[in-house]
Amino acid sequence: MATTVIDDGLPVAVPDSGSPLRTQRSGENRAGWLLSAPFIVFYLIFLIGPALYGILMSFFNTTSVKSGLGAAVGLANYREVLTSSAFWGSMGHTLWFTVLTTPPLVILAFVFAILAERIRRGRALVRFIFFAPFVMPVTSVTMIFGWLFTAQIGLFPKWLSDIGISPPNFLGTTGWSFITVALLTVWWTVGFNFVLFLAGLQEIPTEVYEAAAIDGSTPRKTMWSITMPLLRPTIVLVTMLQILASLQIFNQMYLMTGGGPGTSTRPVMEFIYDYGFSDYRAGYAAAATMVYFVIVLVVSLVWFVLRRQTRKTVGA
């Protein structure tokens, strides 16, 4: 999965114009650049470089299996992407997956974090249990769930038949395939959001709760008037991170359904993979990537705006 780098948004100290401080700062600057040089080199070579090359490729009929850019085609690739029902279909599948996974992954993580925070004994064990699935590699997770959900011999179909419910075809129909992969994803990644919420909850000073208790606040009122507002930055952060992560769905879908039946569950990342690698149309796939990038960028900008507003109201 791609890495989402989040700017933590902490204010940068404005440099003073005094001269001794300036030399000190420039020395610090040099050290800073030197220390980050290894990362910057990697970033340029493996992220910025390929991204720029991708933009260039999107204007050419580039082929994955031949060197060079191929013939220039102007905006033809973009025109084909924007008018392709297969592309927008897969974009729709990605959005549907995001809609299916984001609410449970945010709400469940929140509920689990609240409950785990209240436990007095074995807190570490509970945290470990919720976070443990997240460290598993996607191949193992999909293999386990593949066996659980497989028709005829899977554990879930068997349980359902045992209690007299005829099991749906979990991986053979479009509707259920989405739900199956969403269930897998919730189980697998809820631990990450859970940890973020836990950290947010621990940030709330206990004095506030004590004051509320002294004032005779009910647990529900404490939740609504203290926990929720003070946790708002974390809620916004988790929600946006989750939307961005869900928009990048590829691994689980590719491994569980291969985008099937047909291409009815193929997410947009797999569309790009299929066209860029299986069909050798690197230039066209690069154009599709750029369109997808713009869409994700818009979502990120929404987060940016929301975060600024949150900071203003919370005053952090």
Added chain:
Amino acid sequence: MTDNSVQRRTQPHPSPTRRTIVGAGLGAAAAELLSGCGSPVATGLFGLAPPSDKLTYWNLFSGGDGANMAKMEKVYERSHPSIDLSATTLSWGTPYYTKLALATAGGAPPDVGIVHLSRLDTFVEAGLLTPFPADELTAFGMPATNFTPRAAQKATVDGQLHAIPLDTHPFVMYYNIPVCRKAGLLDADDNLKPIHGPAELTAALLAAKKVTGHYGGVVAVIGDPATNLRYFSTLYYQAGGTYIADAGQKITIDNDKAAQVLTFMRNLTKSGLMPATINDAGVLSLFSTGKAGFLFDGEWDIPTYRATPLNGKFNVVPIPHIFGPKPVAYADSHSFVIPRNSAMDKNRRAMVLTFIKTMLENSLIWAGGGHVPAWTPVRDSAAFKALKPQANYVAAAETAMYDPPAWYSGAGSDFENIIGAAVANSQSGVSSASSAVGQMWSGLRPYADAKAPVG
């Protein structure tokens, strides 16, 4: 996913641990490189030649074919103990071809690989394969005349052989011997009496249906576009139809012929002679339990039916001649190719050619999986002629028609999925014949209009 720090409570400034992460990553990568001298990683990164006694071979065979291939590899390893054969089986279809193409383009291909002949043209056009000059093949005892002519012809691109065919695997007709005997469709030796034309096939299916009480015949319709394509293509090619021309840039579907064939196929399901909505599992169940007298399927499923109670009670023949002036069988072939590779020298190539020759000479083992060997010394041997039912449909290999060449066609391709899906819609009655033909056109249109990535 994200490496967002969660230590805000103890530290006002979250301390990114990216450096340690990168450091750890570098360490791991270095460790892998060090431990992998002579490994594919080292070969790929530094262009080092692989050890001279190691032969890498990629294929896509699992199941019965995979077991047979492993047996043939054993034979080779026993006769060439000094060579370390490293055979890798990858997922069938598009994933395999994607990996083979990108590994070759990336300069780290296997020494020898398997390619379906229906996929060959694209690989050649992309410049991923090396040709086999006629004198080289003769020198290694594999003259082109020793192969099934249709397969050798399909393996020839731009006037040169680019693949060495291993087999031809046609789409065929299975029949249940007790059912067909009762229906009076067999001769004195229990062989199926010749069936010719749509009326005779319909009559045979009707006679079988009367015996089984369920269906006359069966073919997978749901969830199996490839089988739909093969079944339709057999009859459509017989009728003289074509799909595409100019390496896929032009659609040449003959609407009338396609509609005629689809209507015939739909009538069989509409009248209840064959089930209209059935998947692979249902097909296996119906034919293996004698609820259908005939089955249209690939010969590679013979081992599957041998493992059912039907073992010994079925026979396999080419699909009858239904339309057009001459019989045609839809088929594909597995073949050996040598990918373009800067690390390939004369000695290594000789090693690969010897490997291929050994495989061909032992292709009687391969025929056990239902395939017709392309290597005529085996195909014409007494041992193969005694191999039933394989020997029954050698004729299908001689009249084989393949998927048309295009960058989007071939085994497991988008072409097969598009045509197959339209045929399934017609067979199950979801779409009329003419609208199914329309779906073929509209499905192929974006591919034909797109600028071809190769060629």
